[in-house]
Amino acid sequence: xxxxxxxxxxxxxxxxxxxxxxxxxxxxxxxxxxxxxxxxxxxxxxxxxxxxxxxxxxxxxxxxxxxxxxxxxxxxxxxxxxxxxxxxxxxxxxxxxxxxxxxxxxxxxxxxxxxxxxxxxxxxxxxxxx
Amino acid sequence: xxxxxxxxxxxxxxxxxxxxxxxxxxxxxxxxxxxxxxxxxxxxxxxxxxxxxxxxxxxxxxxxxxxxxxxxxxxxxxxxxxxxxxxxxxxxxxxxxxxxxxxxxxxxxxxxxxxxxxxxxxxxxxxxxx
DNA sequence: CAGCATCCAAGAAGATACTG
DNA sequence: CAGTATCTTCTTGGATGCTG
Numbered sequence: 406x407x408x409x410x411x412x413x414x415x416x417x418x419x420x421x422x423x424x425x426x427x428x429x430x431x432x433x434x435x436x437x438x439x440x441x442x443x444x445x446x447x448x449x450x451x452x453x454x455x456x457x458x459x460x461x462x463x464x465x466x467x468x469x470x471x472x473x474x475x476x477x478x479x480x481x482x483x484x485x486x487x488x489x490x491x492x493x494x495x496x497x498x499x500x501x502x503x504x505x506x507x508x509x510x511x512x513x514x515x516x517x518x519x520x521x522x523x524x525x526x527x528x529x530x531x532x533x534x535x
Numbered sequence: 536x537x538x539x540x541x542x543x544x545x546x547x548x549x550x551x552x553x554x555x556x557x558x559x560x561x562x563x564x565x566x567x568x569x570x571x572x573x574x575x576x577x578x579x580x581x582x583x584x585x586x587x588x589x590x591x592x593x594x595x596x597x598x599x600x601x602x603x604x605x606x607x608x609x610x611x612x613x614x615x616x617x618x619x620x621x622x623x624x625x626x627x628x629x630x631x632x633x634x635x636x637x638x639x640x641x642x643x644x645x646x647x648x649x650x651x652x653x654x655x656x657x658x659x660x661x662x663x664x665x
Numbered sequence: 666c667a668g669c670a671t672c673c674a675a676g677a678a679g680a681t682a683c684t685g
Numbered sequence: 686c687a688g689t690a691t692c693t694t695c696t697t698g699g700a701t702g703c704t705g
Contacts, residue, residue, distance in 0.1 A: 421650065421654050422649060424574070424649070425579070426595055427595035430656075436571070438649070440697090441566070442698095445554060445555065463555060465555055469669090470670095470698075471699080474698095482659065482660070489667085494705095497668085507652070514645075515569075516554055521551060523551050523552035525613065599688065600679075600680090600689085604678095623685085666705100667704100668703105669705105671702085671703105672699105672700085673699085673700085674697105675696105676697075677695085679695090680691100680692085680693080682689105682692105683690080683691100684689075684690100685689100
């Protein structure tokens with residue numbers, strides 16, 4: 406926990422970022438993490454190191470471009486480790502960093518909730534029609 | 536908890552949706568919930584009922600259009616309650632449903648983590664340059 | 666195998682004007 | 686106040702072809 410200066414207001418003292426502020430960099434991180442493929446990558450890497458193709462096979466419907474782009478975002482944010490072995494053919498391994506483990510935990514919790522509660526949501530959709 | 540048939544495999548028995556499956560409806564729900572404004576709406580409504588304009592003011596940078604569209608998605612998914620009072624000028628209140636309280640909890644956990652750990656991420660960005 | 670570069674389509678998002 | 690309608694812009698995402 407960081408120390409709080411007297412000048413800080415109550416609402417600012419706890420958090421360092423503020424998603425409700427338009428120009429806060431946290432918005433970008435949120436974007437990467439909650440992006441269409443970012444979520445899946447983070448969850449997939451929870452059960453261990455994966456190679457590029459492994460990830461691609463595992464996540465239905467991702468293109469090479471988007472997979473590599475999403476991986477780069479997450480790597481730059483410090484959530485993912487990329488290790489390239491200098492062999493032919495190329496061999497690259499992706500894994501979570503300690504920081505990545507933390508976010509992925511939160512993301513996975515959300516993903517799990519959704520997977521478990523899809524029936525409720527679908528039931529609600531059905532009611533709309535009636 | 537649903538009952539599990541003998542035919543189900545270990546990995547399938549717990550969850551009803553599967554985000555790794557391309558055509559699973561859970562992907563749509565995830566999209567709504569993790570959308571740029573969906574996250575903010577869900578988090579904002581955690582501290583009580585809000586009117587349309589209240590939400591708009593609170594969330595930096597949303598357009599009327601996107602706010603109303605995002606609200607509609609979340610309402611259709613059963614996460615949000617919309618109550619319109621038949622008065623002039625119009626008065627509409629948005630709040631979380633019990634189901635919405637649950638997702639928003641997960642979403643808020645993620646949002647909080649990001650706001651708190653922005654410094655780490657930014658520090659990592661800085662290292663890339665060097 | 667693991668990608669990058671390029672081009673293109675679709676959808677998300679924004680600005681503005683208007684309505685019950 | 687709480688939207689809708691419309692138009693435009695930008696980003697996301699996909700297809701294809703090429704490379705170390």
